[in-house]
Amino acid sequence: MNVKTALVTGANTGIGKEITLSLASKGIKVVIASRSYDRTLPVIQAVKKMYGAQKCEWLSLDLESIKSIDSCADSFFEQNASLDYLVNNAGFAGSRGLTKEGFELAFGVNYFGHYVLTRRLKRALIRANNARVVNVSSKVHSIVKKLDFASLRKPTKSLSGINEYAVSKLANILFTSELHRRYASLRISSFVVHPGLVDTEIWRKLPFFLRPILKLKGMLTPEEGARNVLHCAFEASATQSGKYFSKCTPSLPSTLATNQELAIKLWEQSESWMNHYSK
Numbered sequence: 001m002n003v004k005t006a007l008v009t010g011a012n013t014g015i016g017k018e019i020t021l022s023l024a025s026k027g028i029k030v031v032i033a034s035r036s037y038d039r040t041l042p043v044i045q046a047v048k049k050m051y052g053a054q055k056c057e058w059l060s061l062d063l064e065s066i067k068s069i070d071s072c073a074d075s076f077f078e079q080n081a082s083l084d085y086l087v088n089n090a091g092f093a094g095s096r097g098l099t100k101e102g103f104e105l106a107f108g109v110n111y112f113g114h115y116v117l118t119r120r121l122k123r124a125l126i127r128a129n130n131a132r133v134v135n136v137s138s139k140v141h142s143i144v145k146k147l148d149f150a151s152l153r154k155p156t157k158s159l160s161g162i163n164e165y166a167v168s169k170l171a172n173i174l175f176t177s178e179l180h181r182r183y184a185s186l187r188i189s190s191f192v193v194h195p196g197l198v199d200t201e202i203w204r205k206l207p208f209f210l211r212p213i214l215k216l217k218g219m220l221t222p223e224e225g226a227r228n229v230l231h232c233a234f235e236a237s238a239t240q241s242g243k244y245f246s247k248c249t250p251s252l253p254s255t256l257a258t259n260q261e262l263a264i265k266l267w268e269q270s271e272s273w274m275n276h277y278s279k
């Protein structure tokens, strides 16, 4: 039997961990790409124990560094020829700064790192001959009213980092629609998801007095959040490629997120950065 392969970023905890366990339960070999082997070990051990040693592989990936992304892609090709599911899940909110190559931290990690990873894995996605890319965005993208390209190369400006987080999540949506436009003819479908408000470690940077308010809003469990992502991997139709999903349903993102000119501009700018920094 031809075993399918998935790569999930940031799968040591939260939504990514639940996605990994669910993919493995379907007999899919999961390549976990994360920045700490030690923090990922419990997930690796759980998958191996439940589904067999050959069902899980770990690759080092720090999305703050293009060198790390390049080496993650190279290592992937050492063990695998094709990639059926790429889940660009890793992300954070609330930290401030710059990536190694000087991108605003949230933009660099949550969006640009995944852009480079996806482009570097293109050959494997084509070889799968019906691959799916699922990008994890957020409803919060809708607070962005303008994409200021100059600010993407400067340190995080806002104190909470939430504005920059929202920009990175807008970029995830623009990326997905352009990925669909460019890769659908290669039999690669692309989806972007708002997983819901989910009780995970992503809120650790939030001031402690705000956390009870989030809880009151009714947070989903990581398993429930993962279900929204898995819907795009398995149940959404290929004819829905390029779309933004919320609650397992295609939904309308913000007007800015549907601006095709902006999506093309972001893709082309990202490509030029990638050609400069990636090998």
Ligand SMILES: NC(=O)c1ccc[n+]([C@@H]2O[C@H](COP(=O)([O-])OP(=O)(O)OC[C@H]3O[C@@H](n4cnc5c(N)ncnc54)[C@H](OP(=O)(O)O)[C@@H]3O)[C@@H](O)[C@H]2O)c1
Binding pocket: 009, 010, 011, 012, 013, 014, 015, 016, 034, 035, 036, 039, 061, 062, 063, 064, 088, 089, 090, 091, 092, 109, 110, 136, 137, 138, 139, 194, 195, 196, 197, 198, 199, 200, 201, 202, 203
């Ligand atoms: N939770 C929510 O309510 C919510 C809502 C909307 C969207 N989302 C999105 O859902 C996705 C998963 O988030 P989560 O809620 O499951 O959060 P989480 O529990 O904090 O998990 C985030 C994952 O991303 C990884 N990550 C962070 N920075 C990284 C980097 N530089 N390189 C590689 N990996 C990195 C983390 O690794 P470390 O353990 O090494 O830090 C962790 O594995 C994110 O894209 C987030 O924006 C979440």
